[in-house]
Amino acid sequence: MRATATRPLTGPALALLAMSAAASAEMTGEARAFLEAGGIDPALIAQADAATATELAIPAEWLEKAAAEGPVEFGTNDTAAHVAKWLPIFNARYPQVQVVATETSGAARAVQPLLAFKSGQLVRHIVISFEGSLQDYIEADALAEIDDLPAWEGVPPDRRAADGTFAGMQNTTWCLIYNTDRVRKDELPATWWDLVSEDSPLKGGRVGAANRAQLWTLNLWIHPDYGPERMTNEFLPAFFNTLKPQLRSEGVGGMINLPMVGEFDVGLPTPNDETAEAMATGAPVDWHCPEPVPQYFNLIGMFRNSPTHYSSKVLINWLLSQEGQLVRLVAGGDGPVHKDLQVPGAAPLADRFAGKEIALRTMDGMLYELPKLYAVWNRLWAEAGGPK
Structure with missing residues (x-):
């Protein structure tokens, strides 16, 4: 050196x-x-x-x-x-x-x-x-x-x-922003499985999703309660075919801004820091974290x-x-x-995920598992008509 x-x-x-x-x-x-x-x-x-x-x-x-x-x-x-x-x-x-x-x-x-x-x-x-x-x-x-x-x-x-x-x-934590005028708290999913279930109250286009699998689904892909096999055969097909979110061309900023104007009711994925800034403007939005909570560094x-x-x-x-x-x-x-x-008060909106299980995006996940996830996600995104 x-x-x-x-x-x-x-x-x-x-x-x-x-x-x-x-x-x-x-x-x-x-x-x-x-x-x-x-x-x-x-x-x-x-x-x-x-x-x-x-x-x-x-x-x-x-x-x-x-x-x-x-x-x-x-x-x-x-x-x-x-x-x-x-x-x-x-x-x-x-x-x-x-x-x-x-x-x-x-x-x-x-x-x-x-x-x-x-x-x-x-x-x-x-x-x-x-x-x-x-x-x-x-x-x-x-x-x-x-x-x-x-x-x-x-x-x-x-x-x-x-x-x-x-x-x-x-650290950045990725969860759901939602319009408080259009979504009741009892409609919010406790887990990611709840989000994509047959009886999910948010299915049918109420959710807007950005093409950002690496920000939240990778965390689930490497989590023991989800894993590659269940993600490939159960969760991701249910996400695209049961939940049927709006597949958007906008990035993370769009997922934050569009629920504020009623384009859709829930946006994902959205980070805690930028969402906190949106909430501070007085817009009718809040932030909710299903478990396990996706987080990366x-x-x-x-x-x-x-x-x-x-x-x-x-x-x-x-x-x-x-x-x-x-x-x-x-x-x-x-x-x-x-x-x-790693304590309450030391991160934006920490009270929304304090005490909940964290699904950490690891370096091994980024290096070795993300290409495998992309192979599944990109195919399903395209088959569901998602924009390139």
Whole structure:
């Protein structure tokens, strides 16, 4: 792994590094004020504060080398407004680390940077939400090891790479949005089997479905109560032929917006963070989670041979720390992946799935089972007249 050359630091720069190192022992005032204003439970703030001494114990050498590097560049699904909220809190702790975060689509965020890397170029330093291209990244050996980060141990083992090259950054939970003027609570399914049953009150076009099998049906495909055989022979045929949802060309945003205007009564799949934003507008919608509740984690990693090697590690470490995770929760509703933040109040709409069984989309599921699911889903989607 190529290390980046550094230039000698002046007295003011050395003083800045000393201040950063000392500040790692406690939460910054900016972070505390931001979390308090965002309504985070004081107990969670105190917990994150206590964790900074270990999770943000960045080696002084990393900070010194980071100060000599250029800006860290990466594509993100964060909006500009989202970045504008969390980035100043990061820079209050690490003013020597420059960050350029650009809102991009999936291909520009994950696929194009990998193609550039394989051609010998580096157009991004960090990669986020690249689950759909994970196998390609592994085959290209594109990612640097990050398991020496102080905050690494906060990521649950089943949500990080065994070889230390990537980690989950945030949890997203996928359930059903519904129009409260058109759907009674007693019509909502307790389980996914209830949704597709012969006597489901939601059958016959009341549900709108996006062509996004990887966001929720994969979780069921690898769940012991469903599994590939039952999904192939029972659940998915019932979904398309008994429930008979409207098969839509719109993406996730459409599944959230269209029930608000009565295009259909229930939309799926819809994520907890974006649905919470829709509910906050006062629209007549709510969110319901049949069991088991589909959940997955967005990934973060950094490219090998990056000229911002140390700056990237400092940023990723903060994003994985409890301080960073709670700041992003307030800034944009991102559900923490940190093992000590899996509690009510630490994710949007957590009360809708608290205490329910979680169906986790695993990395093995993405790598080995998703192609098998697609073979079944895509055939049934086409046979049912779903748009291409």
